[in-house]
Amino acid sequence: MIKADGKVFFLNTKSTTYAFRVMETGQLEHMYYGRLINCDEPSVLKEKRAFAPGNTITYDDAHQDLTLEDVRLELSAIGKGDLREPMLEVICADGSTSLDFVYDSYEVISGKPEFKTLPSSYDESGKVETLNVTMKDKNHGFTLILSYSVFEECDVITRSAKFINTSDESVRLTRMLSMLMDYDHPGMKITSFHGGWTREMNKSDIVLPAGKFVNASFTGTSSNRCNPLFMISEPDSCEESGDVWGFNLLYSGNHYSATEVSSFKKTRVVYGINPQNFAWDLAAGEEFEAPEAVLTYSAAGFRQMSLNMHDFVREHITRGPWKKKERPVLINSWEASYFDFTEGSLLKLAKTAKNAGAELFVMDDGWFGDRNDDHRALGDWDIVNKKKLPGGLEGLSKKVNDLGLMFGLWVEPEMINVDSELYRKHPDWAIDIPNMDHSEGRFQRLLDLCNPEVVDYMIDRMSEVFSTPGLSYIKWDMNRNFSDYYSKYLPADKQLEVSHRYVLGFYRLLKTLAERFPEILMEGCASGGNRFDLGVLCYYPQIWASDNTDAVSRLAIQDGYSYGYPQSTYTAHVSACPNHQTLRVTPLESRFAVASFGVLGYELNLNDMKSEDIAAVKAQIELYKQYRKTLQFGDFYRHRADNIYQWSIVDKDKSTSVSMLMQREIVAGDQYLKLEMAGLDPQTKYHFFGRKLEYNVKGFGDLVNTVSPIHIKQDSLVHNLVAKFVKMPGEIEDYVAYGNTLNSNGVKLVQSFVGTGFNEEVRYFPDFGARLYFVEKADD
Known part of the structure; x- marks a missing residue:
């Protein structure tokens, strides 16, 4: 609800208030x-x-008591005494940079307006209101509209800004951020997420008593180096208590947030497009939209902040037929064969996957042109490799569909190889600087999406690919960062617009295809998580979280994403061991447990697996399907993130919960574990039980001789024969309790193996061991 009288503005959600005057x-x-x-x-x-x-x-002169350097503001610029980070900077026609925006008017409208040039949140509930505050520059007559949309049910307020050149002369924007907000004290904790390829979303905390902290990307994307998501909190805030403010941005290009403590002990936050290497010229009458920023506040720690963000993303960011539709279990060909495949080998993999319960087969890179490695053919989407696929895409799709599987494809529409037919025809369509050596990434260059002709061409080529009969899924990749920013389409004085114009072209390409092919499930990817943001989630409902499929690495990666993104938005695959990124060996059950807390898929050569492992995969997929709705769309809770990671997901109706527990390393003599729980209905009686498993006797080494009537040499033929027919029974956990007991106390699990004995009352829990536990409403 918005209360406004032109002097004071109160923006209320169900649990929060935002106020300015x-x-x-x-x-x-x-x-x-x-x-x-x-x-x-x-x-x-x-x-x-x-x-x-x-x-x-x-x-x-009339206000000698007022210095803007010591005021908590909603907007600030250069020139009137505020020496802190500005929200916007300009160069006027006369060369001056000072701005003096003051209040002009306001309006409150029902609903959530769409942006003209950028993706934006939306509302279908009829409960959202938007406040537009118009500011006028006293010196030049520019107009700035600050917009605030109030999403009451999920305790979220979004902010954005639009600059309109209502003067008679041109102006150059050199900084145009989305929001500015000041706190009245220093020493706040900043939580942000950093990393790189295969190590996305590592959580970082820093307390800022003075100075400035910047979280910014310059990769051309929202970046795996530093995700746009960040939080500000009181230093003692934790998962379940304390004041926490969460921030995110609907933008897929270079982003920038700065948190600055002033000499007067006020803390300022600014947020939006990275001003580095950015400028935008506006002629008289033209306007510029800044991306939408998302704000939420929680008085109950990081957990509630995350739940707010998750509800907002599910209800007001993701859209279309797949918004609430359960996602299929897929098998992806990449780590099974990389570029080395034939139609026969793909169909063999697809058939095995179908028998194991998979629902979608995805052919990854290598199906077009002479694409037998990553040096060539990007851009040649109209040339199917007939040596690999003699029946073309349609032939393979039909055969996969005939197996009872959906069919999916990998594409990388934004890229081009120099060794490609497209480059030979249109070298001017690549982003590089004429007569200068170009720095490449993964042997490829970016297509110039600043150029409308390039965007139109790629819309046509992708439309042809997406129209393949039987095609149900697209994985959209983007495997390099920007280096030499230059568009041959733009004049010299517009080159500082390249990064933002590229993003606008990308959005037009994506939006057009999403609207033309709404039934196709599209998954984003950029070498994993190099473009994981709310902007792209407006067009495809899920993103490949990381190229790293190692279960241990994925703990921190998926834990990091969970702070701002619901688990239905990040995909996770069970892959081979040793893992292709880390060479680590982890149990198959652990790989499944971690991956099931994202959108589950498999990415390995099932045909190389033992029959008992194939049977295990089949059982995993069957179990996942049973709890898929809860796992994909329930409320996500973090419990531990140290040597033990624990997550749980509770169905929206609180009828069902699934918990995952994984151990990094065994701690000798550490017998007891308590499984924490949250989100259950306090007055409902629940049945708690663990997944019953059996274990390979070889995991106990020569301890088998403590129960064997004959001596068995470790790793001998006899040992292998025994292991084939004799399994060690897993522990039994089966209890009934009320929700208030489970929420408050959790469940004290049976003891771990500590070297003093083993039976069904002992948990076999080696390095990288994991468990799944379930809670369902008990029968009365």
Whole structure:
């Protein structure tokens, strides 16, 4: 709900209040963002001042008490005494850079308007309101519209800004961020997520008592180096308690957030497009939209902040037929064969996968042109490799469909190899600088999506591919970063617009295809998580979280994503061991347990597996399908992230819960574990049970001789024969308890093996061991 009178603005969600006012001088003073409050006027919220501090700039002669450097603001620019990070910077026609935006008017509208040039959140509930506050620059007559949309049910407020050149002369924007907000104290904790290829979303905490912390990308994408998601909290905030503010951005290009503590102990946050290597020229009458920023507040720690973000993404970001539809279990050909495949080998893999319960077969890279390695053929999407696929895409698709499987394809529409037919025809379509050596990534270059002709061409080529009969899924990849920013389509004075114009072209390409082919399930990818953001999630509902499929590595990766993205948005695959990225060996059950807490898939050569492992995969897929709705769309809870990782997911109706427990390393003599739980209905009686497993006797080494009537030499033929027919029984966990007991106490599990004995009351829990546990409403 929005309460506004032109002087004071209160934006209320079900649990939070955001408040600001118009100062006597026309600036917007930020007053409050936190727990829901009852407040009709701002006297207790606004700061009082009588004299400006020494060595500061006063705003004007009539207000000698006011220095903008010591005010909590909603908007700030260069030139009027605020020495902190600005929200926007310009170069005016006369060369000046000072701006003085003051309040002009406001409007409150029902609903959530769409952006003209960028993806944006949306609403179908009819419960969202939007506040537009118009600011006017006193010196040049520019207009700035600050927009605030209030999503009451998920405790989210989004902010954005639009610059309109209402002057008679041109202006150059050199910084145009989406939002600015000030806190009234220092020493806050900043939580952000960093990494690189195969090591995305590593959580990082820093307390900022002074100075500035910047989280920014310059890869041309939202980046695996630093995701746009970040949080600000009180230093003692934890998973279940404390004040936490969450921020995210609907943008897939270079992003920028800065948190700065001023000399007056106020903390400022600015957020939006990275101003590095950016400028945008506006002629009279033209406008520029900044991306939409997402804000949420939780008084109950990081857990509730994440639940708010998850609900917002599910209800107001992802869209289309796959928004709430259960995602199929897939088998992807990449790590099974890389570029070395034939139609026969693919169909053999598909048939085995079908028998194991898979629902979707995906042919990855290598199906077009002479693409037998990663040096050539990108761009040649109209040339199917007939040596590998004599019946073309349609022939393979029909044969896969005839097996009872959906058919999917890998594409990388934004890229081009120099060794390709497309490059030979259109070298001017590549992003590189004429007469200069180009720095490549993965032997490829970017197509110039600043050029409308290139975008139109790729829309046509991808439409042809997407129209393949029987095609149900697309994996959209993007395997390099930007290096030499240059568009041969643009004049020299527009080259600082390249990064943003590329993103706009990408969005047009993606939006057009998503609207033409709404029934196709599209999955994003950029060498894994190099473009994992809310912007692309407006067009495809899931993204490949990381090229790293190692179960241990995926713990931190998926845990990191869970802070801002629901598990239905990140995909996870069971792969071979030793793992192709780490060479680590982990149990098949552990790989499944971790992957099942994303959108599950498999990426390995099933035909090389032992029959008992194929049977295990079949059982895994059957189990996943049984709990798929809960696992993909339930509420996600983090419990532990140390040597033991624990997650749980609770169905929205609180009837069912699934928990995952994984151990990195055995701690000798550590017998006891407690499984924590959350989100269950306090008054409902539940049945708790663990997945019953059996274990290979070889896992106990020559300890088998403590129970064997004959001596068995470790790793001998006899040992292998015994292991084939004799399995060690797993522990039994089976209890009944009320939700309030499980939420408050959790479940104390049977003891771990510590070297003193083993039976069905002992948990075999080696390095990298994992368990799945289930909670269902008990029969009365």
